[in-house]
Amino acid sequence: MGRLINIHTHHPTGRHLEPQGVGIHPWDADKTSLDVSIFQDAELIGEIGLDYACTTDRKAQEELFCRQLAVAEERRLPVVIHCVKAFEPILKLLLKHKIERVVFHGFIGSVEQAAKAVENGYFLSYGFCTERSTKTIKALQATPLSNLFAETDTTPRPIEEAYEMICKIKGCSHEELQWAIEQNYNRLFSINDK
DSSP: OOOOBOSSBSSOOSSSBOOOOBOOOGGGTTTOOOOGGGGTTOSOEEEEEEETTSSSOHHHHHHHHHHHHHHHHHHTOOEEEEEESOHHHHHHHHHHHTOOSEEETTOOOOHHHHHHHHHTTOEEEEOGGGGGOHHHHHHHHHSOGGGEEEOOBTOOSOHHHHHHHHHHHHTOOHHHHHHHHHHHHHHHTTGGGO
8 A cells, every 4th residue: 555645644653644734723823923933944834724613813813824824925835724614714815825835634615615725726635524524525526636635633543544535435446546645745845846
């Protein structure tokens, strides 16, 4: 099976490619100030974004998000987005900051939202929450392999199970999915441009 790519995990195993982002989560927006030196050696900024379901002040979240997007834009770094009930505001800010390499992690949105993300060249990462929502299953089915990642997020379940779930829902082979995700990883980190 080889090494797989787990684009977002809180339980790195060291057995697969598991990029670790640097950034301040929106839940911490009103209790943390941004010191841009944290991004000094970063290859990926994340998990950043907006969460309109939590109690953290929305204005504080938006200000922090914009400051981190400005760093990503200036340094031309990819970002991993945390998005809860804030898809349209996030999309608007991403376009304003001209961020090209974007992963919406743990995507649980609609087919229409997935289409908007794909239209802008963004990636959608699917994990185990996908199985709990018919809406998200339909979004996964509609997401092209060229815009897709797999993840385990906060669960200790192995990434192999996420790949299996995605293959089953999309009706593709493991080899097709693995190849596509490897290509997406190369694009995300501009590996072919180096």
